Amino acid sequence: MIGLISTAGGEQAAMHAIDAMVHAVHALRGIVAPLVVAIPKTWRHSDDGEITDENYAARLEKLGQLVVKTAARLRAEDRPREIRTVA
Numbered sequence: 001m002i003g004l005i006s007t008a009g010g011e012q013a014a015m016h017a018i019d020a021m022v023h024a025v026h027a028l029r030g031i032v033a034p035l036v037v038a039i040p041k042t043w044r045h046s047d048d049g050e051i052t053d054e055n056y057a058a059r060l061e062k063l064g065q066l067v068v069k070t071a072a073r074l075r076a077e078d079r080p081r082e083i084r085t086v087a
Helices: 011-027 054-078
Strands: 005-008 037-040
Touching (some): 005 011, 037 054
């Protein structure tokens, strides 16, 4: 399970970067989270490496939560189920 984030100078560049990363993840048999965060014109939304825009900060938080929850579900589904017998 992979969460994708891109930063770029413009909106199209940010989405092109996401598209390229999706293909790379799929080629490696990974799963891309259904939410991605592309932050165009990053210099407007950050200061010294910290996101200052509440909208983008909230989206990044949601993405992190989604990746963790989905990865946990996928891992639980991969575990062999216990077979119970009736005595």
